[in-house]
Amino acid sequence: MSLLEQLNQDMKQAMKQKDKEKLSVIRMVKASLQNETIKLGKDQLSEDEELTILSRELKQRNDSLQEFKSAGRDDLVEKNQTEINILQQYMPTQLSDDELEAIVQSTIQEVNATSKSEMGKVMSAIMPKVKGKADGSKVNKLVQKHLS
Template structure:
């Protein structure tokens, strides 16, 4: 079952259960997927849907920071609930240890020795961790590894 089919199935299930938050969250992602299809005039792949999911998660995490600054508990709770729904569709996230191993392996392959080589490392690393690690976390660990050398 593709992610697109899973969204439709899960949305129908949420409607039957009268779970409004879950239904609305899935609808927002489906709308983004359908808009992408309309814009490109072709069906999106699961990989492209994963990109859309990553964008939706990032939007909510960014909004969560603002809601916490504004002390809007109602919006904080709603956004955290939406993030929980979205996380069920995301691939399992890498642990920091796993991420460190992958980064060190790529640094060795590239022969990176300083921060000047960060672009080379990130170019090879990004496709491997896409959707499975937070980009800010990846960037932080790469910087730490490159400054230690």
């Protein structure tokens, strides 16, 4: 089942259950997907493109969450956390720290990187492998740790 089909099904269910928050998030994601489809001039997005959009929406929510926490806006923190939880239901299962560590180490060996100056080469090799399954900043920190 494609992401759009899943969203449509969940949207119907949220309407029946009168779950306004979930309905709002689903509509927002659908709008983002449709906007991207129009922008790219395609009939349908690939699974990879859908994942990119979901990741972008999740990252925006996480960034906002940090801003709201630092500003002491507990009402917005709670709303944002709910949106994040709903979005994460559509993301692939996240890699564990051990799995991510193994991928980082094997990729560093694959590209024969030995210093931090080769970080870009390592990151460009790793990110397609972990797309949607790990946070980029977490990957970045692990690569820096192994290259230092």
